[in-house]
Amino acid sequence: MTGTLLARRTAFGATALGGGRRWRPSPFLVFGGLFWLVMSLAFWRVPMCCDFGQHAAVVERLKDDLLHPAHPMADLPGDGSAYYSPYAVAQGLFAKVTGLAGWQVVKLSGPLNLLVLLTGIGRFVRGLTPRPWAPVLALFAMVLLWGTRMAWWSGYLGLMSMTGNLGYPSTFAIGLAFWAWAWAGSLAKGLRRGLWPYVGLGTLCGLVLLIHPISSVAAVLGVVAFAASDRRAWEWAGLGAWAATGLTAAAVAALWPYFSVFSLVGDESVDWIHRQLYTEMPQRFWLALLGLPALWLRLRRDRRDPLVLMFALECAVVAYGWVSGHYTYGRILGLTLVPLQFALAIELAAPRPWGWRRGALAGATALGACVGFFQIQAGAVVPRALDPIGFDQPPRWPGYGWAVGHMGRGDVVLTDGYRPTRSVPGLGANLVAPAWPDASLAEEVRNRRLAAVRAYLAPDSTRAERSAIVRRYEVRWLLLGPDQKVPPEAVVVDWSRRTGEVLARVGGATPANAPLIG
Template sequence: MPSLTTGEVAAGDEPGGGTDGAAAATGPRPSPASRLAARVRAWRVTPYAVVGTLFWLVVAATAWRVPIASDFGQHASAVERVKADWRHPANPLLDLPGTGSPYFSPYIVALGLLARATGAAGREVVRWCGPVNLAVLVTGVGAYARTLSARRMAPVYALLAFTLLWGPEGKEWSGFCGVWSLTRGVCYPSAFAVGVTFHLWALTDRLARRGSRSWPGYALLGAGCGLVLLIHPITALGAVVGACAILTARQRGWSRRVVARWLLAGAAALLVALVWPYYDVFSLAGDTTVDWVHKRLYIHPWQWYGLALVGLPPLVWRARRGGVRDPLLLMFAAFCLIAAYGWVSGHYTYGRVFALLLVPPQFALAVELAEIPPWTRARAVLAPLAAVALCFGLIAQIGSVVPQRLLPLTVDHPERWPGYGWAAGRMPGDAVVIADGYVATHVLPAYGVYLVAPTWPDPSTPAAERARREAAVSTYLKPGTPAATRDAIQRRYGAGWLLLSKNQQVPYRGELVATGPVTGERLVRLAAP
């Protein structure tokens, strides 16, 4: 049987199954105390428990110390809006209603309610999520790896491949789970969504292969898919496509009852997505707002994803052994089609599927390394290739967790953004700021302040409104703009503060309040126009 040659646990192979298990079931039922004692005796520390825990400790500690950067401010500001008014939160970045903003997902709303209950700032609550999200991700990788192989080292290899086999250069992108990217983005909704995706795939495999008669299991699977759809829609696309690939490969027999159970899963996912009151997730279909941002995912594929190519031979071997009905092979083919559609159509947002497209070759490599017996020709070829690729991946990403003084060779390190507590501490939480600095406009929203022009486009704000605001900021900051024009812009957007970079020479009517100790930026309290 192909599934057994790869070490995968077939239906009926669980401990206690078969004739002996049936005979045992007819004997005296053990007491709860004896069952607990048997579980304690059977418990062993697995290699994955050790490696996974160490990985969690290192990455969680590193992420905790990373200063506010990238998308952190956007998510923290959304949490602040929910904390202030959870029924009708304002726009995360602009002093406008937030009706229909996809940033108000169940993840953000839950954090906003937690911030409201504890009194913690939104940025603090978002940072708390890093260790939690990482735990979900690590346990999810282990859960899905165990559906592919019963070998104890398979999950260990899967975690190493998934977090190191990306590209020969360390890169950061929301939802991408290389070590470099995790140290910045593990507290983002996308990281949580990817972790839940692995758990959903493991659940899909169990339901399809074991033929569970438990209807709640299917409802739970559907609800989980609906939750991921609301939290991170593009990850949800990969999650559902991957689940369909697993279902196609694993399900044997399609009775009416089986079909009804899977339809229940689909209906639960649809229901969860439809009843969410904050925004309509289906309105995002075909939205091109952020396509231009994601074109970069296609520009340098070797630098971003090249090391994962070492997993292609194991995928081919799986195809030769098990045919086309292999879950990883089906998953890989489907993800390649989605990525290709994004490139051909110009909807580059579909390039986000690269975050999961690498999973099939990464996990195929992990399973083969765990399954291939020692001293075979395949092992002699694959193990050195995997070792070299992992070394390159480690060199590319180790700078994100280890300081240069502790390393024997010079490597790249993520840029550490300056803090803006010196400015945020002098403004009220609902202040409206005129600024155009790249770092400042990403970091300041984490403190709850509003911007005149958005950092990132929000589909709930019309493109024309975003363009007007960007033009207004540009006009205000031009040295030759008449004072009357500046006053009109200040009145229109309710701006009370101005943040100037070190070299910006802009006339203003107001009071210089503070100067940044690192960047030399100047914070100005504007006089009323």
């Protein structure tokens, strides 16, 4: 034993003096590092759009009051809002300490989230195979092998979708999910002893549950798949150890003071939004089916293969979402592709010589990756100025700094525009009616507020009706589309040269020279 240690030290010493083998970075360190740089820059060049404003608003509210934040989008209490996760609280604390605006913190979170994701992928794949190129192939399969129809949603990790959602909690949670799967894999192989590793895994699962509850469904299913692949789990001792993981996860989630994650079980308020996840599924995901042969080979080798079990469990949950009408479960579709993509990558990373079947699979995969890249994903990393073909580009929403710059912090804005309702709260203003359902606000109250906005903007509304709405909701500003008429009692303050939208002051609003928010 002593001789072995001395030999290792001698080898390290010889390397340090240049007399031994030099350290070489792994392929994943090289290509993963390049990917991190390119995607971070791609994410940074896309302006705030889609759900970005929602997450920036969460940081703004926590920056104002870390212990009792207001509703993310309205001048209302935020008690019970599931947006106030440990991840968001850490962002709010960072914003409070640094003085950065919410949107700046979300932008900075993108590269950090991507780092957690990449390291999680590397650790997970290395737990499945020692083949050095497998993590590289898994990464590129994950971002390219989707379909030929855009799949843009939080938690979907195609190249194009990542340009918008890298800064979201879902990306961080999925990165932690990969770490949880790697951890579960080491436990299933018996590489760790004692009860504490199971408790540690449960703590990590509980954290994922709090950060992004719907992604945690896929994360937990992956852990269950590894537990089922562990033959000791079918014995009393092994079953008790894995049960400690589940109990710890539940305890961590139950102890979080900002909201009760268990109250979200059975919540149907956002199912109608997610129904579209089930439309055009073949077009959105068919390239990932290239991994079916590889998954079939794994099944033939081992009927308890964790990737096979993970895929079966996740498909069952997605199917349940469709049959039951709880379409929110479709949010795990992006992670349902992971077993297919990663099984394919591991199969293709096998050392040569290859047989004709593996060669054909490699050729089909290369063709599929090219189709996915040039058909859908290329615009994510190829700027318009360097684009010789005209690839589809990520959304480029207009900014609303021109409007919010006239407002005081926390002012209430009345608008029904799709983009301003999702952007303005991220700059520190409040809406009369929040754009999304939230557990901290009863849905009937939100619907009543939406009806008030429609009534105010109706062409046949009277001045008395509009004044009553202004007083009831303490409205200070109107943000109107170019085709909407400005009420006679409102004072136009500014307008957007790009969109034609108009900002008008009502109800004793703050002066037009109020400090810029954010």
